[in-house]
Amino acid sequence: MKGTRVLLVDDEVDLTDSTKTLLENRGYEVTAVNSGDSAIKTLGQERYDVMVLDLKMPGMDGISTLKEIKKLQISTQILVLTGHGAINTALEAIELGAYDYLTKPCDIDELTEKLEDAIKKGESDNKKPSLFRALNNVIRKK
Amino acid sequence: MATAKNRTRAPGIPEREAYYRRQFRRFVFFTTLSSIVPLLILGWIFNYYYKDFATARAKTSFVTQLEQHAKLVDLFLQEQVSKLELVVRSHTKDFLADKENLSSIFETINEKKGAFNDLGLIDEKGRHLAYIGPYELMDSNYSNSFWFKEIMTGPSHQVYISDMFLGFRGVPHFIIAVLETDGSERWILRATIETEVFRRIVEDVRVGSTGEVFLLNTKGVYQSNTSQGGKMLEMSVFPVRPFTETVKVEVGRFGITGSEKRPPMQIASYVWLNNPRWMLAMRQDYAEALYDINHVTYVMLIILLVSALAILVVTVFVTKYMMHATRKRDMEVDQANECFIQASRLASVGQLSAGVAHEINNPLAIINFENQILADMEKTSEMDPVFQKQLLKSLTHNSNMIKRCKRLTHSLLKFSRQTESVIDDVDINRLVEDVIPLIERDAASSGTRLILEPQNDLPTILTDSSQLQQVFLNLITNVIDVHDETGYGSVRIITQTNMNDKGVDILISDTGSGIPPERIDKIFDPFFTTKPVGKGTGLGLSICYGIVSKLGGRLQVQSEVGEGSVFTVFLPLEPPAGLKEDGGIK
Numbered sequence: 001m002k003g004t005r006v007l008l009v010d011d012e013v014d015l016t017d018s019t020k021t022l023l024e025n026r027g028y029e030v031t032a033v034n035s036g037d038s039a040i041k042t043l044g045q046e047r048y049d050v051m052v053l054d055l056k057m058p059g060m061d062g063i064s065t066l067k068e069i070k071k072l073q074i075s076t077q078i079l080v081l082t083g084h085g086a087i088n089t090a091l092e093a094i095e096l097g098a099y100d101y102l103t104k105p106c107d108i109d110e111l112t113e114k115l116e117d118a119i120k121k122g123e124s125d126n127k128k129p130s131l132f133r134a135l136n137n138v139i140r141k142k
Numbered sequence: 143m144a145t146a147k148n149r150t151r152a153p154g155i156p157e158r159e160a161y162y163r164r165q166f167r168r169f170v171f172f173t174t175l176s177s178i179v180p181l182l183i184l185g186w187i188f189n190y191y192y193k194d195f196a197t198a199r200a201k202t203s204f205v206t207q208l209e210q211h212a213k214l215v216d217l218f219l220q221e222q223v224s225k226l227e228l229v230v231r232s233h234t235k236d237f238l239a240d241k242e243n244l245s246s247i248f249e250t251i252n253e254k255k256g257a258f259n260d261l262g263l264i265d266e267k268g269r270h271l272a273y274i275g276p277y278e279l280m281d282s283n284y285s286n287s288f289w290f291k292e293i294m295t296g297p298s299h300q301v302y303i304s305d306m307f308l309g310f311r312g313v314p315h316f317i318i319a320v321l322e323t324d325g326s327e328r329w330i331l332r333a334t335i336e337t338e339v340f341r342r343i344v345e346d347v348r349v350g351s352t353g354e355v356f357l358l359n360t361k362g363v364y365q366s367n368t369s370q371g372g373k374m375l376e377m378s379v380f381p382v383r384p385f386t387e388t389v390k391v392e393v394g395r396f397g398i399t400g401s402e403k404r405p406p407m408q409i410a411s412y413v414w415l416n417n418p419r420w421m422l423a424m425r426q427d428y429a430e431a432l433y434d435i436n437h438v439t440y441v442m443l444i445i446l447l448v449s450a451l452a453i454l455v456v457t458v459f460v461t462k463y464m465m466h467a468t469r470k471r472d473m474e475v476d477q478a479n480e481c482f483i484q485a486s487r488l489a490s491v492g493q494l495s496a497g498v499a500h501e502i503n504n505p506l507a508i509i510n511f512e513n514q515i516l517a518d519m520e521k522t523s524e525m526d527p528v529f530q531k532q533l534l535k536s537l538t539h540n541s542n543m544i545k546r547c548k549r550l551t552h553s554l555l556k557f558s559r560q561t562e563s564v565i566d567d568v569d570i571n572r573l574v575e576d577v578i579p580l581i582e583r584d585a586a587s588s589g590t591r592l593i594l595e596p597q598n599d600l601p602t603i604l605t606d607s608s609q610l611q612q613v614f615l616n617l618i619t620n621v622i623d624v625h626d627e628t629g630y631g632s633v634r635i636i637t638q639t640n641m642n643d644k645g646v647d648i649l650i651s652d653t654g655s656g657i658p659p660e661r662i663d664k665i666f667d668p669f670f671t672t673k674p675v676g677k678g679t680g681l682g683l684s685i686c687y688g689i690v691s692k693l694g695g696r697l698q699v700q701s702e703v704g705e706g707s708v709f710t711v712f713l714p715l716e717p718p719a720g721l722k723e724d725g726g727i728k
Contacts, residue, residue, distance in 0.1 A: 012504055018511035025518045056500070105507035105548055108514045 004119055005047065008032040009039040009065070010054040010081070019052070022108045028115075036060030040068050048076045050118045052111070053098070055082040055089055063089070066096040075125060077118035081106075158472070166465050173457045178450045185446050189439055196435040204411040204424060204431070205389045211347055211355060212389070212413045212422045218343050219417070222258070222318055223301050225251040226331055230322045235329045238263045239271040248274040259315065259334040266294065266328045275334070277311050284332075289319060293330060298323040303418040305359045306337075306375055313337070314374045316365075316418075337374075341366055344422075350433075352406075353426030358382060360419050380410070380423060389413040396425060499551040506547055513540045565717060568607045570637055570646050571596040577614045581622065590625045591632040592618075600637050603646055604716045605693050613686045613697075617650050617709055620683060624654030624707070645695070645714040657701040665699065694718040 006028045008016045016032035023030045031048070033039050037060055039051070051069075055062030062080065069078070080093040080101040090101040099118045102110060229238070229247055237243050248261045260275020268285030284290040287309075293302045302319045309315065319332040344366045347355045356372055357365035362382045364372050372378060379397030383390070390412060395405035409432075410425035429436065517537050520530065578592060585592050618633065625631040631653040640647045657665060666687040690697040694714045701707035 012508065014508045015504065015511065018508055018515055021515050022511055022518065025515070103552075104503045105510040105544060108511065 003027070003029060004049045004115070005029045006031070006115065007039065007042060007048040007051040007076070009034075009036065009051060009057075009062075011035060011057040012054070015054075019111075023112075023115075026108075026112060036062070036065035036068070039065055040072070043069065043072060043074060043076060047074075049122055050077045050079060050115055052079045052081055052115075053093075055080055055093065063092060063096065066093055066098060070097050075122060077122040079111075079114055079118055158469075162465050162469060165468075166461055169461045169464070170454075170457050173461070174450075174454055177453045177457075181446060181449060181453075185442055189442065192438060193432075193435050196432060196438075200409060200431045201391045201393075201411075204391050204409055204426075207347070207349075208355075208389045208411040208413055208422065208424045211424070212415065215344055215357075215422060216415055218257070218340070219303065219318075219415070222333070222335060223303070223320075223417075226318055226320045226333055227301065230320045230331045235263070235271070235322070235324060235327065238331065241272045241274070244272045245274045255339060257336055257339045259336045261331070261333045264290075264330040264332055266330075271329070279310060282310050289317060290330075293319050293321050294328070296321070298328070301417070305363070305418065305420075306365050308375070316340075345369065347424070349424055349426045350430045352430045353424065355422070355424045356380075357415075358421045358423060360421075365420055380425065383412050383421060383423075385414045385419075386412075387414065387416075393428060495554040499554040502547065502551050506544060506551070509540070510544045513537055513544065517541075565604055565606055567602045568605050568610065569600070569602050570610075570648060570713070571598075571600055573607055573610055574614055574635055574637065574648070577611055577618065580615060581618055584619060585622050585633065588622055588625050589628075589630040590622050593632055593634045595634065595636045597636075597638045600639060600646060601715065603713055605713055606717075609689045609693070610713075613689050613711065614648070614650075616683070616686050617711070621650055621652040621654070621707070621709065624652050628654070640712060643712060643714065645712055648711040648713070649708055650711070651706060651708040653706045656703040656705055657699070657707055658703055662699065662701055666697070 004027075006023055008019055008023075008030060010016045010019075010032075011034050013034055016034065020030045020032045031042060031046075033042055036057060039053070042048075043051070053062050053065060057065075060068075062082075066078065066080075069076075078093075078098040080090060080098045082090055082101060082103055093101060099121055100114055102114060229251065233243075233247070238247070244261060244263060248258065251261075252258045260273065260277065260279070262273040262275070262279065263271040264284055265271050268283050268287070268290050270280050270282060273280045288307075289302060289304045293300065296302070298321070300321050302317075302321070304316045304319070306314045306316045315334050315337050317332055317334050319330050321328060321330050344357055345355060345368070348369070349355060352370070354368040354370045354372070355366075356368040356378070358378050358380065359365055360382065362378050362380070364374050364376050364378050367374050381396065383392075391409065392411075393407070393409050396408050396410055397405050407428040408425050409428050410423060412421055412423040414421050516533070520533055520537065525533075574594065574596070578594065582592065618635070621633050625633075633653075634649070634651045636647075636649040636651075638647050638649070639645075666683050687697045690711055690713070694717045696710075696712040698710045698712075699707055700710070
C-alpha cells in the first residue's frame with residue numbers, strides 16, 4: 001500500500017539495502033537500521049506502520065528488541081524475519097506480540113502479502129479504541 | 143603411525159583376549175594360593191599337636207597297662223609266697239615231715255589255681271624230709287644248689303624266689319623257698335611254681351600284632367616266653383633297664399624281635415618287681431602303637447587333597463564366570479561408547495548443518511532480493527530485446543536455483559531439529575513415502591525390492607512425525623539388512639486402518655531367514671545385536687520400541703524361521719494425554 005511506513009531491522013546491510021529497494025519500488029516508505037538499539041531509538045522518534053525484524057543479530061537480538069518494544073506500547077505491527085528456521089523462536093516472538101513470521105529466504109511477494117496483512121491488523125487495532133469510545137457514547141446517550 | 147594411533151584406542155580383541163587369559167590365570171593362582179596355603183598350615187598345625195597328644199596318650203596307656211600287669215604278676219607271686227609262709231608258720235617241721243600231712247597241705251594250697259607243681263620239705267643239709275610231686279626227687283640233695291646256698295647264707299627267716307632254671311628235672315621252672323628256724327634247727331619248705339600257670343599270667347596280654355610282654359632277670363635272661371619268639375632262659379635283645387619301682391616308658395630301637403632287617407622303632411615300658419628281681423617289660427612297634435595318629439594323618443591328607451581340588455575347581459569355575467561377566471560388560475561398554483560416539487557425531491553434524499544452513503540463508507535471501515530487484519527493473523527499463531530475453535531467462539534460472547538452495551537449507555535445519563518432539567497431524571502414507579528415498583540406495587545395494595502398499599483412505603493421526611521418521615528409517619533399514627546374506631528379497635510395507643484399537647497399523651515384512659524363537663524375546667532389548675561387532679549398535683530396535691511406546695503405540699514382531707519376519711507398528715489416532723501437553727500441538 002502506498003505511503004505505508006516500514007522499518008527494516010537487520011544487521012546485514014546488503015539485505016536491508018535490497019529489501020529497501022524492492023519495497024520502495026512497490027511504493028512503501030522504508031527506513032533501514034542495522035541493530036536493535038537503533039530500531040528502538042528510531043521507533044521512539046517516528047511512527048511506523050510495520051517493522052520487519054531479524055531475530056538473529058549481534059548485540060541486542062530480535063527477542064530482546066521485541067521485549068523492549070513491548071515496553072514502549074506503540075501500535076507498530078511487527079513481522080519477524082528469521083534465517084534460523086527455529087519455529088520455537090518464532091513462536092516465542094509471536095507470544096511477545098509479533099504479528100507473524102517469515103523464514104529467509106522469502107519471495108518479495110510473500111513479504112508484501114504479510115506486510116499488508118499486518119497493516120490491516122494494525123488498522124483494526126487502532127479502530128478498536130475509537131469504536132469503544134463510540135460505543136460508550138451511544139450507551140451514555142441512552 | 144598406525145601403531146601409535148592404535149595405542150591411544152581401547153585395546154583390540156586379541157589384546158583383550160590375552161588380557162582376559164592373563165587375568166584368569168592370575169586370579170586362579172592367587173585364589174588357590176590364598177585358600178590352599180592356610181589350609182595346609184592348618185592341617186600341619188593340627189597334625190603336629192594331634193601327634194603330640196596321641197603320643198602322650200599312647201605312652202600313658204603303655205604305663206597304665208604295664209602297671210596293672212605288674213600288679214597282677216606281683217599279686218600272684220605274693221599269694222603263693224603267703225600260702226607257703228602260712229604253712230611254715232602254722233606247722234612244725236615234724237608235722238610237715240609226715241608225707242600224708244604234707245600231701246593234704248599240698249592239696250589244700252593247690253586247690254584253687256593249681257599254681258604249685260610240687261612241694262618239698264628240706265632239712266639244713268639239703269635233703270628231702272618229705273616230697274609231694276610228679277618227680278622222683280625224694281633222694282635229691284640240694285646242698286649244692288645255688289638257691290640252697292643262697293637261702294642258707296641269708297637271714298634266719300626269709301622267702302626266696304629263684305630265677306627260672308632247669309634243675310634236676312630238666313624243665314624250665316622256678317621255686318619259692320621259705321626258710322624257717324626253730325631254735326637251732328633250720329628247715330626249708332620249697333615249692334615249684336607250675337610254669338604253665340605262671341606263663342599264662344605273665345604272657346596273657348596281647349599288645350597288637352607286634353607287641354609283647356615279658357619278664358627278664360637282672361642278667362637279661364627271659365623268664366617267660368614272648369609272643370614274638372623269645373624263649374625262656376634265652377638272652378633277650380631287650381637291654382636291662384635301671385631299677386625302678388614306677389613304670390617308665392621309652393621310645394627307641396631295642397633290637398630285632400622278628401624278621402626285621404634293622405631294629406624297628408618301638409615304644410616300651412618296664413618296671414622292676416621287688417621279689418624276685420625281675421623286670422616286667424612291654425614293647426610294641428611305634429608305628430602300630432600310633433596307628434591311630436597315622437590313620438588320622440592319612441584321612442586328613444585325603445581331606446586336604448579333596449578340599450584343595452574342590453577349591454581349585456570352584457575357583458576355576460567362578461573365575462570363568464567372572465571373566466565371562468567382565469567380557470560381556472566390556473563389550474556393553476564398548477557398544478555404549480560406540481553409540482555415544484555415534485550420537486555425539488550426529489549431534490555435531492546437526493549443529494554444523496544448522497549453522498551452515500543459517501549462514502547460507504542470509505546471503506541466499508540477499509541474492510533472492512537482488513534477483514527480484516533486477517526482475518522489477520526489467521519490467522520498467524527499455525533494453526535490447528535479445529539482452530532482455532537472456533536477462534529474463536537468467537533471472538528465472540537464478541530464482542529456481544535459489545528455491546533449490548532454500549529447500550536444501552530447510553531440510554538441513556529440519557534434520558538438526560529432529561530431537562524436538564512436535565505433535566502434529568501426520569499422514570502416515572506420506573511419512574513412509576518420505577522415508578523411502580533415504581533408504582532406496584541401501585535397498586538396491588543389498589538387492590532388496592521395496593514394495594509400498596498404502597491404504598488410500600488412511601486417516602491422519604496426531605503424532606510426532608520426526609520421531610516416527612526415525613522409527614521407520616530404523617525398522618526398514620533393519621529388515622533390508624536381513625537380506626545382506628542372500629543378496630535378494632523384498633520388503634513389503636503395508637499401511638491399514640486398525641478399527642478395533644482406533645489407530646493405524648504399519649506392517650513391514652521381509653523375506654529373510656527369520657528370527658529363531660530363543661532370540662525373538664530379546665530383539666527389543668538394548669544392545670542385543672546379531673550383527674558383527676562394530677556394525678550394529680544393538681540400539682536401533684530398542685529405540686524404535688521406546689519411541690512407539692512413548693507415542694502410545696505398540697511394536698510387535700512375528701517370525702517364522704526360513705520364511706521371514708513381520709514387524710507391526712500400531713499407532714493410535716491420538717497420542718497419550720501427557721504427551722499432547724508436553725509436545726505442544728500446533
